[in-house]
Amino acid sequence: MVDLSVDLGFLKLRNPVLAASGTFGYGLEFEPFMDLNSIGGFVVKGLYFGPREGNPPPRLVETAGGLINAIGLQGVGVEQFAEEILPRLRKYQTAIFVNVCGASDEEYIRAIEYLNRYEGIAAYELNISCPNVEKNGACPALNSGHTFSLVKLAKQASRLPIIAKLSPNVTDIVEIAKAAEEGGADGISLINTILAMAVDIETQRPKLTNIFGGLSGPAIKPIALRMVYQVVSAVKIPVIGMGGIMTGSDALEFLIVGAKAVEVGTANFIDPAATLRIVGEIEDFCRRNDVKKIAGLVGTLKV
Amino acid sequence: MVDLSVDLGFLKLRNPVLAASGTFGYGLEFEPFMDLNSIGGFVVKGLYFGPREGNPPPRLVETAGGLINAIGLQGVGVEQFAEEILPRLRKYQTAIFVNVCGASDEEYIRAIEYLNRYEGIAAYELNISCPNVEKNGACPALNSGHTFSLVKLAKQASRLPIIAKLSPNVTDIVEIAKAAEEGGADGISLINTILAMAVDIETQRPKLTNIFGGLSGPAIKPIALRMVYQVVSAVKIPVIGMGGIMTGSDALEFLIVGAKAVEVGTANFIDPAATLRIVGEIEDFCRRNDVKKIAGLVGTLKV
Amino acid sequence: MTKDPAARIVLKQEWGNYFLFGVESPALAGEAKPGQFLMVRVSDHIDPLLRRPLSIHARERNTLEIFFKIAGRGTALLARKKEEDRLDILGPLGAGFRLDAGLKGKAVFVVGGGRGIAPLYFLARELRTAGARVKVLYGGKSLPDLPLKQKFEKAGLDVACSTDDGSSGFHGLVTGLLQNETNKQNPAALFVCGPDPMMKKTAEIAAREKIPAQFSLESMMGCGFGACWGCVKRIRKGDDGAWRKICEDGPVFSGDEIVWEEEG
Amino acid sequence: MTKDPAARIVLKQEWGNYFLFGVESPALAGEAKPGQFLMVRVSDHIDPLLRRPLSIHARERNTLEIFFKIAGRGTALLARKKEEDRLDILGPLGAGFRLDAGLKGKAVFVVGGGRGIAPLYFLARELRTAGARVKVLYGGKSLPDLPLKQKFEKAGLDVACSTDDGSSGFHGLVTGLLQNETNKQNPAALFVCGPDPMMKKTAEIAAREKIPAQFSLESMMGCGFGACWGCVKRIRKGDDGAWRKICEDGPVFSGDEIVWEEEG
Ligand SMILES: Cc1cc2nc3c(=O)[nH]c(=O)nc-3n(C[C@H](O)[C@H](O)[C@H](O)COP(=O)(O)OP(=O)(O)OC[C@H]3O[C@@H](n4cnc5c(N)ncnc54)[C@H](O)[C@@H]3O)c2cc1C
Ligand SMILES: Cc1cc2nc3c(=O)[nH]c(=O)nc-3n(C[C@H](O)[C@H](O)[C@H](O)COP(=O)(O)OP(=O)(O)OC[C@H]3O[C@@H](n4cnc5c(N)ncnc54)[C@H](O)[C@@H]3O)c2cc1C
Ligand SMILES: Cc1cc2nc3c(=O)[nH]c(=O)nc-3n(C[C@H](O)[C@H](O)[C@H](O)COP(=O)(O)O)c2cc1C
Ligand SMILES: Cc1cc2nc3c(=O)[nH]c(=O)nc-3n(C[C@H](O)[C@H](O)[C@H](O)COP(=O)(O)O)c2cc1C
Numbered sequence A, B: 001m002v003d004l005s006v007d008l009g010f011l012k013l014r015n016p017v018l019a020a021s022g023t024f025g026y027g028l029e030f031e032p033f034m035d036l037n038s039i040g041g042f043v044v045k046g047l048y049f050g051p052r053e054g055n056p057p058p059r060l061v062e063t064a065g066g067l068i069n070a071i072g073l074q075g076v077g078v079e080q081f082a083e084e085i086l087p088r089l090r091k092y093q094t095a096i097f098v099n100v101c102g103a104s105d106e107e108y109i110r111a112i113e114y115l116n117r118y119e120g121i122a123a124y125e126l127n128i129s130c131p132n133v134e135k136n137g138a139c140p141a142l143n144s145g146h147t148f149s150l151v152k153l154a155k156q157a158s159r160l161p162i163i164a165k166l167s168p169n170v171t172d173i174v175e176i177a178k179a180a181e182e183g184g185a186d187g188i189s190l191i192n193t194i195l196a197m198a199v200d201i202e203t204q205r206p207k208l209t210n211i212f213g214g215l216s217g218p219a220i221k222p223i224a225l226r227m228v229y230q231v232v233s234a235v236k237i238p239v240i241g242m243g244g245i246m247t248g249s250d251a252l253e254f255l256i257v258g259a260k261a262v263e264v265g266t267a268n269f270i271d272p273a274a275t276l277r278i279v280g281e282i283e284d285f286c287r288r289n290d291v292k293k294i295a296g297l298v299g300t301l302k303v
Numbered sequence C, D: 001m002t003k004d005p006a007a008r009i010v011l012k013q014e015w016g017n018y019f020l021f022g023v024e025s026p027a028l029a030g031e032a033k034p035g036q037f038l039m040v041r042v043s044d045h046i047d048p049l050l051r052r053p054l055s056i057h058a059r060e061r062n063t064l065e066i067f068f069k070i071a072g073r074g075t076a077l078l079a080r081k082k083e084e085d086r087l088d089i090l091g092p093l094g095a096g097f098r099l100d101a102g103l104k105g106k107a108v109f110v111v112g113g114g115r116g117i118a119p120l121y122f123l124a125r126e127l128r129t130a131g132a133r134v135k136v137l138y139g140g141k142s143l144p145d146l147p148l149k150q151k152f153e154k155a156g157l158d159v160a161c162s163t164d165d166g167s168s169g170f171h172g173l174v175t176g177l178l179q180n181e182t183n184k185q186n187p188a189a190l191f192v193c194g195p196d197p198m199m200k201k202t203a204e205i206a207a208r209e210k211i212p213a214q215f216s217l218e219s220m221m222g223c224g225f226g227a228c229w230g231c232v233k234r235i236r237k238g239d240d241g242a243w244r245k246i247c248e249d250g251p252v253f254s255g256d257e258i259v260w261e262e263e264g
């Protein structure tokens, strides 16, 4: 038996595979395809305090090994989530993270304070890195000062652990990660999508109505892995890695560079049981290589 | 007849397709496969003042739709280039750009001053953006102050136009582009490769001896296109776009968002006549769509 | 809703750029309803990355059929598959057409343009089973764009065709043919699938003639099962219209739900 | 050096994970020399992105042969190609083996391990044509890893085999077999291709026995024609060794040029 459990410090996970926010709906969408208890946990789609319309379509473009999305965080808002969806998730023994968004610092705090009253949430993943809401992809995680202050506010308001989700669209990811740590984050997750665009040469229009969107999928894995590696050596809090993970092998790369857990995003669209399959592939690898505890593989990169 | 010529202001090009530095050797490597006169021009491999050893192998990793390289600018140095290679290039009627590198500001200037004495170079592309030389991918183009001062020094030293080649590994590409423009750059080219890594899960080692390398190829096109679009609207000098161009259609996306010309990189490895093929594909597009002058298509994006 | 990673291709037919596959998959076939669709994996790796949505064209006990036109790289790759190859398919997805009990004995028109004919064979047969008197209006650019005409006829369905170039049937758009037919007799319902402009025009006719009409919409789909919020269109449900997921709430909507102006 | 975008596969043979293709390409075949290689495109799109280097295994007037083992996705895709399919190939590339005039009448050993046997069939035949007395030492893990044994024999070449498990020929590594053979008779030259450890060991034997030896090296190749500087190894050319391009200066080097320590 391979011990796949990992300890984030503030939380133990059955295994290191989580589903990434915005790619796993509210979890329920995946019930027909897999047992939600078989993965480490999942992060629900980004929630603002109130419901959000999202961006006008087209919202998706496929690129070479990647997907650009400009969903714009369409969603139900924390109230409807907590009242209608969360109760249906409580039956699961898996860790449920809420990805918290806000158009202003105050809205993040309002969402957190509202959700604080409900049971069944393992931690908040503070989405300070969505490139699809403000013009030109602006978001708090582009700036270490804002990252620090917002994480600090969130931490003060929250009764649950805070995971700061960082943006790859920065010169120095380590600086931002440290700001999040100093602000009191209990963990860091990265990367969110990379600001990108595509053009239809026949119509000479952007392929996304929003012009810009966020690039995800296998295309970005090498960039994500580099950033995760840079961050793990600079902070003491646990790091959750993501970006382009499609297979157990991809996930293992992130664990080896030092991520304590991983999130699987775009892969869920192609294979709705991707997270489950990846857990299995990690287990197989461990068996083949006589790894008794997956936790022992974290951060073993030989340089 | 389609008029494919474009005017960079400081230089007219037969057509908007150039070969990118480091992917076209010194040009001569491509003589068996194509007529070098059929493309707009090419940028020779990055040159330091002196010869460079480059990084230990493995230097390449293939990724999903991409290639990570950590060549580390192995090359002959300006002297051997000017004395032995440049004379063999002078017979071509195509624009030859020299990609100038330096371990210090002074070395850039020394290289430029040395090359100033030779005929047959159309412009210098100032490579302030190579991620494979300093630790953690550091380079002048990560910082607007350094970009400004180095471009300014180079411009003062140069008798030829200066094209500043920018790095995508920044929070705000527009800020850097503006700094280059203020420093006196005659043009801007972007993007250089994106800092990336890959891990061999069997050996638990980085796949590149250098740990980090630069990601190129189709995977990065959506990111490159976004950055080129952001920059063209912010500067007055001409912008040369690149990143993942494999086909005429890819090149047209860059022209439509406002690049005056494009560079083709990784594609040259797969198809040594890629630049030539792309010129043909652009011409076919123009014919099909009754575009008389390619210059008329530049910057026509409808938003 | 399930995933069959190895649905076997048991039939392949082709007409130029149009292809029909029969795939054996008891799991998928068992649940299928007209207007539902499948998400088909066209590559076993990352290129193209996403599955492709294709309507359920026909259903037998253990097999389903898909009918598609090559539109780009994904469908071109799919077209290269051969009998005995396996397909990785998710489905059946979406809510499909609503088949009112009240249609028994009534005349209904099923209107398809181009590849939009795909879901309408399954639908037409079910409508007939439900007791409706079905007339199929099938339009294309030219005769080669009507490869399924005979199949409908063989199934004993009443088909009228139109071609833009007059090479077969009514000379003009299928909406022209529809207008002609409604001039003769207003059906009790319209079921429509085709390119957006054709559907929009059809919606106008339906509204004018007060015929209840259902439309099967297309949009770029990331997942097909409601997880990505990528496929939205503006849909009224007793409100002014919100971005609703085509894959989950649709792909079929009634004419008065669809906000056509916001398209594209 | 040219590009043939449509070299036709005229022959396909397979033995488990090993494949042999004959490809018709007068342009490529005309120039080919032993030890040179081809860059073969294994996909028509971006996955995998790069061509794959494969040695020229045999040459007839208008055709070339390649022989390869499935190592990963690229070679697996290649293995799926069938007779009559077309391959996009660059070649011939590299400098290949140096065939000294002085070898006439002399005994030479050609030593191949696993898929490293690929370039040695072409070489052995050319060496024989040049008048050398050729002995082929062919090693593999087990009998199934020696699929070309009979081909060499049929060509009238003297082959001795080794297997790690003793299932055929000498029981042990091919370097053990080589040691045995050199104990009997020192050849005038060695020509070697195989996994790095095998080549390194062979180089030690050659140095000890003072036999001139040429080695065909492998490395990760971006382009195959000298444009990317990706394929370098440390090679001495009257100096301490610089990173030299395997694709252009090699892939064949003599034992005293190669700095084995710096490998991998
Ligand atoms: C619910 C639904 C049912 C469909 N049923 C059928 C059918 O039965 N037969 C049939 O021939 N076609 C059908 N389509 C359309 C079919 O999905 C597209 O033609 C196909 O996805 C194009 O893929 P491609 O790789 O060949 O082309 P691409 O090169 O990807 O694109 C070609 C064109 O198709 C559009 N497209 C690409 N991907 C999608 C996608 N995921 N969803 C919608 N449009 C897309 C692109 O925007 C582009 O305009 C259906 C679409 C939907 C949404
Ligand atoms: C000059 C030369 C001649 C060769 N001749 C033959 C031959 O005749 N027969 C044969 O079976 N093999 C030969 N090889 C090895 C062959 O190129 C690799 O096995 C093949 O490229 C692996 O590709 P893949 O996609 O199947 O595997 P991948 O999944 O890409 O990789 C599997 C392994 O092969 C290595 N590899 C991948 N790409 C390359 C590359 N471009 N160059 C070198 N190694 C690579 C990887 O590092 C990895 O260890 C030769 C290599 C070189 C450099
Ligand atoms: C369609 C889509 C929607 C997303 N929505 C969110 C979101 O609501 N909140 C968030 O933090 N990240 C969101 N993301 C980013 C993912 O959680 C993840 O960070 C990113 O996609 C990289 O991982 P991947 O390459 O595995 O997809 C979204 C990504 C996609 C593709
Ligand atoms: C192997 C390799 C070597 C490169 N060397 C250089 C270089 O010497 N100087 C430079 O400015 N850019 C260099 N680049 C970057 C390219 O010029 C180009 O900016 C980048 O690859 C993006 O374009 P592409 O995706 O078309 O390859 C190199 C890229 C590759 C792949």
Ligand code: FES
Pocket: C220, C221, C222, C223, C224, C225, C226, C227, C228, C229, C230, C231, C232, C245, C246, C247, C248
């Ligand atoms: S296609 Fe993903 S939600 Fe509809």
Ligand code: FES
Pocket: D220, D221, D222, D223, D224, D225, D226, D227, D228, D229, D230, D231, D232, D245, D246, D247, D248
């Ligand atoms: S493989 Fe590109 S230089 Fe050798």
